Amino acid sequence: MPKYLIESHCHLIGATAVSENLGDKIKTLADKVAFRSRYPELYKQRIELPPIDISDALIADMDKHGVNYAIVQQDYGRGDNDMVAAAVAKRPDRFFGLIKIHRYTDSINGMPEREAMPKLRLRAVEDIRRGVEDLGLIGVSEFFARVFTREVNPDDILEDFRPIFDALNEYRIPILIQTAWTQFPHSLWYGNPIWVDELAGAYPNVPIVLTKMGRGFESLFDSALLVAMRNANVYFDIVDTIPTHLRRAIDTIGSDRILFGSDWCCMTRWVREPADCYQRHLNLLDQAGVTDEEREDIAWRTAAKVYRLKL
């Protein structure tokens, strides 16, 4: 057993009344992915109803699997950084919080127009400053690149992201960049993280967590691994990866660049076949044949280093 187990990737804020009873609709991860198209009305309500606090449900699932701490973030939907900070303030013994900059559009399926983006980038910078200085948050959560850029050339994407990365660089805080798919519309193109190489190279002091390391897809994993091989500031979390990818990542960039996480959220918490989200990710460590030392890194050491946690 590792000394600690840190959940580095979970979405605490974003639940609504609709997501409280989805056990009959979501049994597998595939059910979660299909939820938006199978139940469009429920999906809309899940995003648009007032957010509710499900900290107790998260703590219960953490306790069931020996998870000591969780670095919590906002989900898609309403809710804001104050809610994240309030949840952390209620459980400072278990939670750390991340800044949300990913949802700056009021339309449920829309993404901002190009003209709106400079303002949104400045808003992101303000949110980062306020999140760190006033709310005590310790990084930037998984976000949609498409909210801040419509470029497809890595050099141009870098230019669009500069204000945000200048702020991250100033505070030396990490950011999570999503890879592969999400259950939400848009942004799939940016799920191939090859474009992150320019950003990571330009900001070597900003830790970048390529979450999900391609989510089990070969071509996306190869892109993620290429970027991580070339940039020592790039990390992976193990969310939804597969044993062969985890093993190859450990052997290529080292277990001290990999974080445990499950993507627990108001939807994923209902997944239970073949196992619930914590058990599935603990099984992944076993299936990848991690050594005791590698397990210590992935379970907590890497997260403690990247987020400079005082445990």
Ligand SMILES: [Zn+2]
């Ligand atoms: Zn996530």
